[in-house]
Amino acid sequence: MAYARGLLKPPIKRESVLPALAAAAFAALCALAFVVAMVLAPPVIKEPLPKDTLANDASPVDPEKPL
Numbered sequence: 001m002a003y004a005r006g007l008l009k010p011p012i013k014r015e016s017v018l019p020a021l022a023a024a025a026f027a028a029l030c031a032l033a034f035v036v037a038m039v040l041a042p043p044v045i046k047e048p049l050p051k052d053t054l055a056n057d058a059s060p061v062d063p064e065k066p067l
Helices: 002-008 018-040
Strands: none
């Protein structure tokens, strides 16, 4: 008789794991996008580059001279 009563009871509703899984996947995707952006971004320069660099003093390359 207890078995029959157990069958007549409404089933216990479980919480869905899908929202938590979707939130974790979104957080992981955002973290990966941030990492890619940090790797590909150019470095921040806070002061202007000096004007007297070696590139300004260099002469054009003479193709006849060996390196």
